[in-house]
Amino acid sequence: MYTVDDLIFNRSQTIPDVPLVAYPATPRGRSDYVHYTAKDLDRFADHGAKKYAALGLELQNPMSEEAEVVALLAPSNLDYVASIFALSRLGFAVLLLSNRLATEAYVSLLQKTKCNRIIRSENQAKAVTAIQAEMRLSQYPVLKQSDYDIKPALYPRLARQMIGPSASSRTAFIIHSSGSTGLPKPIFQSHGACLSNYSSSFGYRAFLTLPLYHNHGLSSFFRAIYSGKEIAMFNANLPLSGSNLIEAMTSVKPESFHGVPYALKLLAETERGVQVLKDCKLVLFGGSSCPDDLGDRLVDAGVYLVGHYGATEMGQLMTSFRPAEDKAWNYVRPLPKVERFIHMAPRAPNTFECIVLDGLPSKVVSNCDDPPHSFNTSDLFSPHPTIHNAWKYLGRLDDRVTLVNGEKVLPIPYEHQIREHELVREACVFGVGRALPGLIIVPSEKAIGMSKLEVLNSLLPVVTAANTRVESFSHISPEMIEILDVDAEYPCTDKGTMIRAAFYKKFEALINSIYLRFEAPTTGNCEGGQALDRNELKSYLLEVFAGKLGFEGLDESSDFFEAGVDSLQAITARGIMMRELDLGSKTLGQNVVFEYPNVPALAEHLYSLRTGEESTQTDEIEVMRQLIQKYSTFNRHVPGPNITDGEVVILTGATGSLGAHVLAQLIAKEHVKTVYCLVRAASPEGARDRVLSTLAAKKIDFSEKLNKIVCLPSDLSREDLGLDKSTVDTFRKSLTTVIHCAWAVNFNLGVQSFEKQHIKGTYNLLNICLSVATPSPANLFFCSSISAAAGTPLPAVIQETYISDLTHAQNMGYARSKLVTETIIKAAAEETGMLAKVLRVGQIVGDTKNGMWNSTEAISLMIRSATTIGALPALEETPSWLPVDVVARAVLDLAQINKSSPNSTALSLEAEDTSVVYHVQNSHFFHWTHDLLPALRDAGLEFETVSQREWVERLRKSDKDPQKNPTIKLLDFFTEKYDNDRPGRKGLVFLTDKTAEKTEVIRDGYDVVGSGLVKKFMDSWRLE
Known part of the structure; x- marks a missing residue:
């Protein structure tokens, strides 16, 4: 064998009837795998090559020593496999592009590899169009099954371009690095190197969950082909979930599994x-x-688990292959051929950084000259106490503490505050991979003679103060604080600075004991504590949340989140339950309080853990269906004689930015008599204070029409909205319109937690509209979000109508709750004939008068980073922003309140299409780099324009104090978005034609850049 194509060709001659590749038969199939032999793969290569040749894709200079490159950008499925085979048969080197790169990265890779032709799938059409705007590039479609799966084989066979020993030195594949430290770099792999690599097969029938455009996935695939063993590919059209994996693996019965820890x-x-x-x-x-x-847990269950460590820039360096009796799965050992190129440099006692030395054939990058041309990985390891040259990964050199839920605690500012106390010599926040953070304190000499409890009690006020200055997930409770001896030794530099990774390693046993103490049973029961039945568990849980956590108003029907339980309190409640209850030797999930979001559900789950009885939890989509069914039967409207002479409006969300501007524009209308603002507050005075303070903070003038505003404390979860009978009676006589803007912006909750106040709240508002004793019900307009449709498979054009597929909401409870409510409103309009409309709102920015824009939002924080790190990223993005007062004007247009008619309820419904959903989106787009950045400079902002990855890197190295550098709080958000191979969702278009017919502000759009609004943003931030 000399080339990868020889591998396929020869296998078809030697083992033509042995299954080599398995893939689902249908696009959404899970278990109906079809098995393909070497003969099939050879047939795919032949027919696919002929298809591309017919399209004009052939070598331009077959005799050239330098391989001609074609890029492949498509999902990793059977069509992808066939395309690789076909291109190899034609003699091309294939540049395998990740599906999630930014345009800049694609262009860089194409230019560095001298590639001007690309094979792409339909869903990557827009990405290729963006590339073509930057460089000359010919495109061809990825093969479809009808192009290559043709029986019998057509003859004569396509003449293969590369035959003979010299072909082995030509490039077969070009993969690329992740780009985590800059633009991704191409890595050239010759046919000979590939075949050598693929020859080291494990000899197992494999199941692959990794994409082929990653080297691990590509190598695993071809190793199976080389060894003549079948490899089954996970369906690229399905989400990676436990049930999908189990069903697929049950069908193919693999001998080896290849995936990431998330799949495990x-x-x-x-x-x-x-x-x-x-x-x-x-x-x-x-x-x-x-x-x-x-x-x-997996190894104890009998799973032979093996990890491997490496990098695309370095190749594979170490694995944890070991004898069966060796249980040290988490200690990697250098590969024999790599061992002499790995140097473990001491960084602290028992802590070493992995350095890759010059000379390793797979190393393509150097970042250090000590030793010369070496690569410092910044990865820290500790050696196994007894196994030679076995290393356990400790973490990165950086100091962030990443909790198990992904939240990033910034320990340094917290530790600084604790260290300021005279009783403290050193403080260290810990909690990497845990549910909540903790704190170890080394007392100073001033604590000599004091007990540890006395030291702790003296420091509690300092801890409380530190907690008030950080996010709630960073709070540290007294139970999670450990006081060491005054003379305790800890790892530190010559300057006395604590070495964090070494500190964690030295006190690993102590840290583990702190968490065990937090969750340990308080009784002698070997199963963990009290064995309670279902009713006893309900009473117990009410006592935990009411008595120990202070939620006195919580009852069995209360949603924990709605009752005010935050993530830290949820974890604390979990710890209490772990300590005090008999759970049948089971462990509670980290997010158990929000997964079982009320007392009955949680009690049932706890009972099932102890007894072994099955407790099923409905998935989110099914919960959505149930909620829709639950709230889609409405009260009957009884027409009455009351006819009002003006608009009487209920407004929710007046304490938010959009609601405040809606309110200001409402009261300015002469035909609007009264606006009732329903607010979560303890009293009418409190409700009024909240509304007026919001208007004042937004610099909205409201003094002349203040008499039109009535602020009421309200509870939307109640049928009467938490209002007194006389107020409800007033609504039934005079209400004309409801504008519903209120919604909790919390992306960590399941859809169930939005039921009481939000979904049920909208249902109650609909019934209030139907209770009005006028000829027709009051109108309702619901401010939804484009996130309700943002999960639609791409590319997609979202029509101005309702979403029928519940899976098309973005994958979070917030978006799903919006879609549930949209569907309920659809049912109300169809069932009752009332005018109820959905307004899907896009990105809102500051107002046109003052430019007041919430400075804590992601986009505004990015812009403001120019003042702290001196740079802004060059992005290939075309935002659709709309000022908040313009959005408010569109809402009133669509609610027909901006019409001259003094009574919108009298409007004929005949002209209203009940299927229409309005999209409140700006039709005037701008380019981030070409339009916005120059406007920011014109507004007086000084900064350097850098690539998006360079910007993230500068942010990563910037001041960690969020008070001085607030953008640092979203470092991980920006890293996720701009410092990896995922360019974000592109190809999602929301139509606005029907909306534009109703409101000129959407029809005409708003020129965010040309209007001078950017300068107003800057001026408003300077005044903060």
């Missing part, structure tokens, strides 16, 4: 998932480290 986590959540892993002879993970608890 999904499978480890159920006994069936663990069993399918146990049935494999090898479970190989990569891409990130696997939590010890997860790995230990």
Whole structure:
């Protein structure tokens, strides 16, 4: 064999009838796998090559020593496999592009590889169009099954371009680095190197969950082909979930599993998932480290778990392959051929950084000259106490403490505050991979003679003060604080600075004991404590939340989040339950309080853990269906004689930015008599204070029409909206319109937690509209969000109508709750004939008069980073922003309140299409780099324009104090968005034609850049 194509061709001659590749038969198939032999793959290559040749895709200079490159940008599915085979047969080197790069990265890779032709799938059409705007590039469609899966084989066969020993030195594939430290770099792989790599097969029938455009996935795939063993590919059209993985693996019965730790986590959540892993002879993970608890649990269950460590820039360096009796799965050992190129440099006692030395054939990058041309990985390891040259990954050199839920605690500002106390010599925040942070304190000499309890009690006011200055997830409770001896030694530099990773390693046992103490049973019961029945558990939980956590108003029907329970209190409640209850040797999930969001649901779950009885939890989509069904039967409207002579409006959300501007524009209308602002408050005075203070903060003039505003404390979850009978009676006589703007912006909750106040609240508002004793019901206009449709598979054009597929909401409870409510409103309009409309609102920015824009939002924080890091990123984005007062004007237009008619309820419904949903989106787009950045400079902002990855890197190295550098709080958000291979969702278009017919502000759009609004943003921020 000399080339990768020889591998396919020869296999078709030697083992033509042995299955080599398995892939689902249908696009959404899970278990109906079709098996393809080497003969099939050879046929795919031949027919696919002929298809591309017919399209004009052929070598321009077959005799050239330099390989001609074609890029491949498509999902990693069977069409992708066939396209690789076809291009190899034609003699091309294939540049395998990740599906999630930014345009700048694609262009860089194409230029560096001298590639001007690309194969792309339909869903990547816009990405290719964006590339073509930057460089000359010919495009061709990725193969479809009808192009290559043709039987019988057509003859004569296509003449293969590369035959003979010299072909092995030509480039076969070009993969690329992740680009985590800059633009991704191409890595050239010759046919000979590939075949050498692929020859080291494990010899197992494999199941692959990794894409082929990543080297781990590509190598795993071709190793199976080389060894003549079948490899089954996970369906690229399906989400990676435990149930999908189990169903696929049950069908193909693999001997080896290849995936990332997240896939292991999904499978480890159920006994069936663990069993399918146990049935494999090898479970190989990569891409990130696997939590010890997860790995230990799998290994203890009999899973042969192997990790590997490396980088695209370096190649594979170490793995944890080991004898069966060796349980140290989390200690990697250098590969024999790599061992001499790895140097472990001491960074602290028992802590070493991995350095890759010059000379390693797979190393393509150097970042250090000590030793010369070496690569410092910044990854820290500790050696195994007894196994030679076995290393456990500790973490990165940076100091962030990442909790298990992904929240990033910035420990340095917190520790600084604690260290300021005279009783403290050193303080260290810990909690990497845990549910909540903790604190270890080394007392100073001034604490000599004091007990540890006395030291702790003296420091509690300082801890309380520190907690008030950080996000709630960073709060540290007294139970999570440990006081060391005054003379305790800890790892530090010559200057006395604590070495964090070494500190964690030295006190690992102590840290583990603190968490065990937090969750340990308080009784002698070996199963963990009190064994309670269902009713006793309900009473117990009410006591925990009311008595120990202070939620006195909470009852069995209360949603924990709606009652005010935050993430830290939820974790604290989990710890109490772990300590005090008999859970049948089970462990509670980290997010158990919000997964079972009320007392009955949580009590049932706790009972099932102890007794072993099954407790099923409905998935989110099914919950959405149930909520829609629950709230889609409405009161009957009884027409009455009352005819009002003006608009009487209920407005929710007046304490928010949009609601405040809606309110200001409402009271300015002569035909608007009264606006009732329903507010969550304890009293009418409190409600009024909240509304008026919001108007004042937004610099909205309201003094002349103040008499039109009536502020009422309200509870939307109640049928009467929490109002007295006389107020409800007033509504039934005079209400004309409801404008519903209020909604909790919390992206961590499930859809169930939005039920009481929001979904049910909208339902109650609809019924209030139907209770009005006028000829027709009052109108209702619901301010939804484009997130309700943002999960639609791309590319997509969102019509101005309702969404029928509930999976098309963005994957979070907030968006799903919006879609549920939209569907309920649709049912109300169809069932009752009332005028109820959905307004899907896009990105809102500052107002046109003062430019008042919330400075804590992601976009505004990005812009403001120019003053702290001196740079802004060059983005290939075309935002659709709309000023908040313009959005408010559109809302009133669509609500027909801006009409001269003094009575919108009298409007004929015949002209209203009940299927229309309005899209409040700006039709005037601008370019971030070409339009916005120059406007910011014109507004007086000084900064350097850098690539998006360079900007993230500068932010990463900037001041960690969020008070001085507030953008640092969203470092991980920006890293996720701009410092990886995912360019974000592109190809999602919201139509506005029907909306534009109703409101000229959407029809005409708003020129955010040309209007001078950018300068107003800057001026308003300077005044803060």
